[in-house]
Amino acid sequence: MKRVLVTGAQGMLGRAVMRRLKYEKIPADAWTRADGDLSEVDTARWAVQILKPNLVIN
Structure with missing residues (x-):
């Protein structure tokens, strides 16, 4: 599942x-x-690498 x-x-x-x-x-x-502030590249990168979402809803 996604x-x-x-x-x-x-x-x-x-x-x-x-x-x-x-x-x-x-x-x-x-x-x-x-x-955390997802407009900061390092924070956004960390979130995607750790949480591994298939879809982001902003």
């Missing part, structure tokens, strides 16, 4: 997306500002 990374997961849209993914039983990781 894995999804949802950025902005504490925002209105991010929360709705996470609820839907959970309902559909799709594996997903929630990323928030507290997790």
Whole structure:
């Protein structure tokens, strides 16, 4: 099964997306500002290498 990374997961849209993914039983990781700034290349690279998402929803 594919894995999804949802950025902005504490925002209105991010929360709705996470609820839907959970309902559909799709594996997903929630990323928030507290997790790090994805506009920084090293942080974004780390997130993708560690979490290995097939899809990123921003």
